[in-house]
Amino acid sequence: MSSVYYEDSPVEEQLLLPYTHIRQIPSKEMRKRIQSSFNHWLRVPKDKFDEIVDITEMLHVCSLIADDIQDDTQCRRGIPSAHVVYGVPLAINSFTIVLMKILERCMRLHPKAALIYREQVLMMFRGQGEEVYWRDNFVCPKEEHYKRMLTKKTAGVFLFCYRALQLFSEEKIDYTDFVIKLGFYFQLRDDYCNICQQKGLEEMSQLTNENSRDFYDDLTEGKFTLPIIYATRTSKADTVLNILRQKTRDITLKKYFVSLLEECGGLQYTREIMKDLDSSLRDEIKKFGGNPALIAVMDEMLSWQNS
Structure with missing residues (x-):
């Protein structure tokens, strides 16, 4: 078969517009800084390091486009989401092309890189799929299942970068x-x-505040999160689930919902877990010989304590 069929499309740039639409928008880059901090320990040559960090960013952007489609998120980083601007079909096609381009780069990078990529992408999409399944079928997961899902969804990208x-x-x-x-x-x-703290979000919109339509958009999506799972074990369970089921955009109802999560102890429970995680991670960093760049990001991540 002629190689012409395997070459880039004459409209390749147009096919990738949904991807470039999201990639070009600035973020806080906490993920990227965390991934870069791994090299304090690993000391990988700059050319390989830059290549892997760029591939990881490509994977992250693809996951954002997919996540926005699955959640019908209208806004990403202060601008309309890729599928809102370009439509769902082209957005899906765009991130699929990029996922395959990543695979090509992994195969050229190292014989084992493609295997790592396959394992971590499956891990990531399985995590996202579990979250979508629980949301769409209104199934409240057990806390341990939720924690595993959250790990798959986010740690998958971090693990790809570290393992590569x-x-x-x-x-x-x-x-x-x-x-x-x-x-x-x-x-x-x-x-x-x-x-609780929109300014602390990695993908924060500059327009987001507690009176805007995208305030607590996880509630609008009907997403089960740890404070909600905790709340379902309290006397507020029926009220919390009734509001969650509505997928509301009403600001007043959202603020009331947050007050319920605080009143029943769900938010405090989450804060305690985050405090323990922060302490445990810092202890491990110290055991590994320290990592100033990672500690700097960890310090910045403590902004949740100001909520």
């Missing part, structure tokens, strides 16, 4: 459990900030 970097490192200490715990803490914090 270690292919080129002489440092063979196993940081896997640490990276998993870090990914869980990162996403738990992001979910908490979506409720």
Whole structure:
């Protein structure tokens, strides 16, 4: 078969517009800084390091586009989501092309990189799928199942970066459990900030505040998060579930819902877990010999304490 069929499309740039639409928008880059901090320990040559960080960013952007479609998120980082601007079909096609481009780059990078990519992408999408299944079928997961889902959803991208970097490192200490715990803490914090502190969000819109339509958009999506799962074990369970089921955009009802989560102890429970995770991660960083860049990001992530 002629190689012409395997070449980039004559309209390749147009096919990738949904992807470039999201990638070009600035964020706080906490994820990227965390991933970059791994190299304090691994000391991978700059060319390989830059390549892996760029591939990881490509994967992250693809996950954002998919997540926005699945959640029908209208706004990402202060602008309309990719599927809102370009439509769902082109957005799906765009991130699928990029996922395959990542696979090509992984195959050129290292014989084991493609295997790592396959494992971590499956982990990531299974985590997202579990969250969507619970939401769409209104099934409140057990806390341990929720924690595993959150780990799959976020730690998968962190693990890809770490595992790919270690292919080129002489440092063979196993940081896997640490990276998993870090990914869980990162996403738990992001979910908490979506409720209580919009300015702390990694993907924060500059327009977001407690009176805007995207305030606590996880509630509008009907998403089960840890404070809600905790609340279902209290006397407020019926009220909490009735409001969650509505997928409301009403600001007054959202604020009331947040007050319920505070009153029943769900938010305090989440804060206690985050405090323990922060302390545990810092202890492990110290055991690994320290990491100033990662500690700087950890310090910034403590902004949730100001809510």
